[in-house]
Amino acid sequence: MSIIIRQAQPQDAHAVVPLIIDAIGDIANRLTGEQTAKAVEQELTVLFKREDNRHSYLNTFVAVENEHVLGILVYYNGVEAIQMDANLVKWLEEKNAPSIIIDKEAHEDEYYIDTVCVAQEARGKGIGTLLLQFAIEETQKRGYAKLSLNVETQKEDARRLYERLGFVITEPWSIIDEPFHHMVKQF
Template structure:
């Protein structure tokens, strides 16, 4: 298996967006202001191709083998998230979407793993671990000392995986009124 990780490109949208939806579920409806699966996917494709929001290709890395996208990492720093979320709210308002408040997901001094997802046919091959290790390496390059993520409190298997990789629960967190553990790895 020869997996490489590269910066996503706008033309990766049709491979990346279904993985984002798989990872974030109903949150995608809120972030796009859409309700039908087709409309959610189309709106996320628009956001992915833009450069000013969380789910932009600029914040996305893809694990590929033979040019096939097998996994994704959406990753950015907590300080950037503030402006990106303002841009998202403006975009939603411009399309007359329901009023939305974007929950803060990271502290400003952290690099944040927003989304990690591996294609169903590629799961169990270590691609998720490779993407997490890549995020750690990038965080070092950017001279940040903290790498964070949020995991739903009921996802105990995921929490244990993150703990094995050196993440520790630092505080409770709430995203769209759902309970999460905020986990941080010191770099």
């Protein structure tokens, strides 16, 4: 396999948006203010092509082989997340979506892995690990001392993978009233 990781582009939406939905499930409904699968995908595509929110192409990296997207990484810093989430709430209000509170997912001094997802046909080939290693290297290049992520408490296999990469549980976390482990890798 000759997989490269590159910055996502707006034209990657057709491949990236379904992977974001696969990873975040019903949260996509909340983030778009939509209920039907088609409407969620359409509105998440709008968000992906914008530059002012957490699921923007600017915060997304793709693992590609022969220009076929095999996996994604949505990644940003905790300081920027505050404004990006405020922009999302404003967008939802402008489209008269149900009122939403966006839960904080990272501390301001951390770079944050929001979403990692590998296409079904490419799972088990180490692409998720490649994306995580990319985030680790990128965080160091950007001069941050901490990289964080949240993992659902019941996802023990995922937690063990993160621990093998040097992440440690630092505190309990709650996202949409669900329990998570906040995990941090320090440099």
